[in-house]
Amino acid sequence: MSRRYECTDAEQRAAGLTDAASAVRRGExxxxxxxxxxxxxxDAFTPSAVTSLLExxxxxxxxxxxxxxxxxxxxNALVENLGPYGQDLVDSFWPGPLTLIxxxxxxxxxxxxxxxxxxxxxxxxxxxALELLKETGPMAVSSANRSGAPAAITAADAEKQLGDSVAVYLDGGPCADDTPSTILDLTTAVPRLLRRGAVSVEKLRGVIGYVATDAGPESDD
Structure with a gap:
């Protein structure tokens, strides 16, 4: 049976974070x-848990x-290196809606x-999220919805779609902004935009000079 905590309440938030961290350690x-x-x-390092997430x-x-x-x-511990642009991007946009590959x-x-x-x-x-991550370490995290369904902007939305497959629901209230993170690939010689999102191409170029998009590195956003 799933457990749900209202994180706008200090006591429930503390209890929920403790329960969630324990659940992650158990592979839930x-x-x-x-x-x-x-x-x-x-837990990013428990393959069976990641398989359960995908299922x-x-x-x-x-x-x-x-x-x-x-x-x-x-x-930094998860990657070979951040490359020539990664640290500047991290300094400018983290924590925030920028995903780096x-x-x-x-x-x-x-x-x-x-x-x-x-x-x-x-x-x-x-x-x-940050409190939980600092307790558990890196987590494999995907949007809390069934594949092909709308992204969940409330905990109730997520629970309707995922039900008892999830051990703990941390309810932080409605999302302030459902714009997805921008995804930038740093594994190529020129940083390449894979998904437009909350961090604009202009802002990225303001930090690292150039970004390749589908139309090429000099295209407008």
Whole structure:
């Protein structure tokens, strides 16, 4: 039976974060609020938990799960390096709605799906998410909805779609902004935009000079 906590209440928030962290360590699934939409998360280093996450969403291994981190130090431990642009992007937009795709640290034992040696990482700008991540370490987190269904902007939306496949629901209230994170690929010579989102191309170019889009590196947003 799922457990739900109202994180706008201080006592429930503390109890919910403790319960959620314990659930993640047991390989169970939790739903948490982020600065974009609600996410469904699991321990990034427990392959069976990541498999359960994909099954709960009805999603295949061909769409590997991104990873949320609570600190920049945690992110650095997950990747070979941030490349020539990554640190400037992190300094400018983290915590916040920018997902960076980097080469994964080859010494890590994890299975996020068919990732081809890369990992999508982000530090969310949401106090509940950050508190949980600092307690659990990196989590595999995807949007808290069934594959193909609308993203959940409330915990109730997520619960309707995911039900008892999730052990703990952390209810942080409605999402302030359901615009998805911008996804930027740093594994190529020129940073390449894979998804337009809350961080505009203009803002990215203001930090790193140029970004390749479908129309090429000099195209307008």
């Amino acid at each position: 699934l939790v739903v948490l609020p982020t600065d974009t939409v609600y996410g469904i998360g699991a 709960a969403k009805g999603r295949g291994r061909d769409m590997p799960v991104p990873v949320l981190v609570g600190t920049v130090r945690a992110a 980097c080469r994964a640290n080859r010494s890590l034992s994890w299975d996020l799906g068919d990732s081809k040696g890369t990992v999508a990482i982000r530090m969310p700008l949401h106090s509940v």
